[in-house]
Amino acid sequence: MSALFLHQMIAENGTLQLGGREAAECMDNDEEDQVKALTYIHLFVASLSILGAGSVIVYIVYWRTCRSSEVRPLFHLAIADLCLATCWVVSALVTERTMSGEMNDFCMYLQAIAEAFHLVTFFLTVNYALNVYVRTKDRQNRSNNLRPLMESAVMVWSLRLVIIFSWLLPIALMVPIVYVQVTNATDNECNTSCLLLLEWPSSTRDQESNWLWENYGMLIFVIALFLSIIALMILYGPSYRVYKQLLSQKCISIA
Template sequence: KVPMAFLLEVYSAIQWIQFVMATLSIIGSSSLIAYAVFQNIQKSPEMRPLFYLSFSDLLLGICWLIEALLYGTSAANKDIVCYNLQAVGQIFYISSFLYTVNYVWYLYKELRMKHTQSGQSTFSLVIDNTYRVGQIAIISSSLIPLLLMIPVFCLGNASECFRNFSQNHRCILMHSPPSAMAELLPSANTSVCRTLYFYGLIIFLASFLLSLFTIVVLLIQAQTLYKKFVKSTGFLGSEQWAAIHIVEQRVRFYPVAFLCCWGPAVILMIIKLIEPQNTKLHMALYILQALTASSQGLLNCGVYGWTQYKFFQLKQETRRDADTQTPLLSSQKRFYSRGLDPLDSTLAFATSTSTTL
């Protein structure tokens, strides 16, 4: 068991880490929202999930920032505020899971429509259906987390779980376990509060694992469809192979980035189920969780900026390559790629894939 003095030092370090990373996350998500609004692309089908994902990251960052500021203070009703902030935060990060899945699903459907396109009328009908399904999915991504957390709000506040689980570090740790002193408190609702604690933990683990599995499956399917789509044109230009290589990197990168962001929190939750008492391993995971989970908005901003830079670089190289070709080579390239313009179609798909986490 870890000494209390060491615990307090770790909690103080976590407070400052969470404060810094939440601030950077707010800046990153705000910049993505501002970019989408400034470019007037927030309503486009490929940008809408990213816009809502960034908005969830912004609200989640604000929650974590308030929690970090409340830690160690003697504010009135701090236990109530921290308890409800934790529940609100869980709504936002479950929503971010679903919005990420939403966007990957859109990319897969878009590629599938291009691959199976046979007629303009059928294609328009498929676009309309995908647009409607996308709207329903976005609305569901907001409503489902809220409905799942209603018991935590209603039963938790009615049973005064903020008293039974009262600990000073509640404001900086996700899913802080029930206090060891809770069993000694004169409350008839301790069992309800413990049930709600495990309910929230299971909801978090289930939503993360299901989202990660769905993202991996969809991205692998998208990679396979993309190769078939490019090879079906009968000609593979250098920019097409370069785009395939970048898509293959993204298929590996996005699940890894998603896992790195929330993996420490998931591992910590599983270890807590096995060993509730704090150990040095718990402390290390607490710190790692504060570094990764609080930085989701910053990570989204970095991924978006990196992918935009890579495709801008690819576009510039393609144009330089076109400028240095002889007229005969240029005409041959246009002839072989008549069904799929190697610059516009490849970069259009690649750019649309660059905005997801």
Template structure:
């Protein structure tokens, strides 16, 4: 009996935590929908959604938009008495997982494109790039975009078919499962026959394994591309070839996007992955779980907002770099620019980049 007050306090704390999760998820999902919609609208109004760079980013933003809508509906459903709420929550979670995995693959695809763009410009600065290589790169990019949509859908077919046939949606909206990613199906054991319980538990671990495997593979691929891009950018900084100021601005912004999109990716999904791993080790709710619940609601729901912020900030920096390089090119003499090129060896990469861009544009 001595443990009852402590258990009651923990239960009250969980109710407060999940109430906070609901409102945080509602706000962040709304912002994510606005952010991803802004990127889509920008691409459409500028008529650049079919350009090689914007195509993977456009699909990533569209996936973020649909995912944000799923988060938003789940937050609105929580605490209501909607008819067939269990079925809606179960299938919304399955649809959300399709968009989780799609967003992982689209993020990898976009960073892969940025790396290929950086490598192509490096080849162009030293030697000509064959049109056949560029065409093959575009074809591969189109195939990867199609697979990024098709693979998650195929992987989730068992969850839809077997899950609904076995009525795994029973009691799904209780225990806060409608607003959590992969909450263990512990409450179903008393409501379902043993055969159905076995199927539902198997589907739960199947979905969890797919999510963790896709995240880890995506993160590993992104890290490899990031390391390769950083090595390539260092070669650019140390190179002695002549490039115009706008070319250097493009190269620098592509390198920044290769760095910042992985940071946004990990910030969004890192807390959710950590929470899942801890829940597997310690299924019982603790204070650490409550902190991670709130942190997950803040980060996982904000992918569309963060991706929009990264692209918008790098676009602003791109125009700023172009203007600074042009002003510097207009005010410096060719002799001074050539001297600055040699003195810039001791500067940091950004200063060296801008100085070298100014020298190239002035001489040309």
């Protein structure tokens, strides 16, 4: 997840001015060079993500373990990472055309789709942490001759619903802003870079849009990221404690 913010930190330290203006008219040479540099960073980071996620997917499909309850969380997370990385590549490849004032609507949809995949990866990362806790707790229960959690149909279906929720909720969150943009679409005199995380899904095309709609994409992203970090801390803490207890039990049994 940290790789997602590499180019954003570079942009914040620079002097980019990407507030809805056409690059040819609203950017000087230094700013255009910065956008090109960020484009290369996009391509490099996204290529690494595609390589990593693609390798995981190929391995899981090759060994036909994608239906395994233990592998399923990682498989879904790899798919989401691959889709997100693909959006990054596309945004970098079309940036030159968007800087010349073309493909305004395409960037709008791409930003919304990429934002949805960002949220999916956050939620599926939390889902993976939840599965780590459940699997670790099950190992402890088995060592204590207790019933494993995964033998409960309620637990099995709950984990499946978390995966479904992780895919559908981000899509539902992006539908309103896409609808607002489409219904209030107007021709921009200038266009900005199509690079992700430099431009957020918003209703800036609507002259009557308020602050909330103008910053809708950024707010959803920050809130989802913050909640995901909190959830990961809550889940990995107990997982670590259960794992330490499990190790101590094994050491005692060996002694």
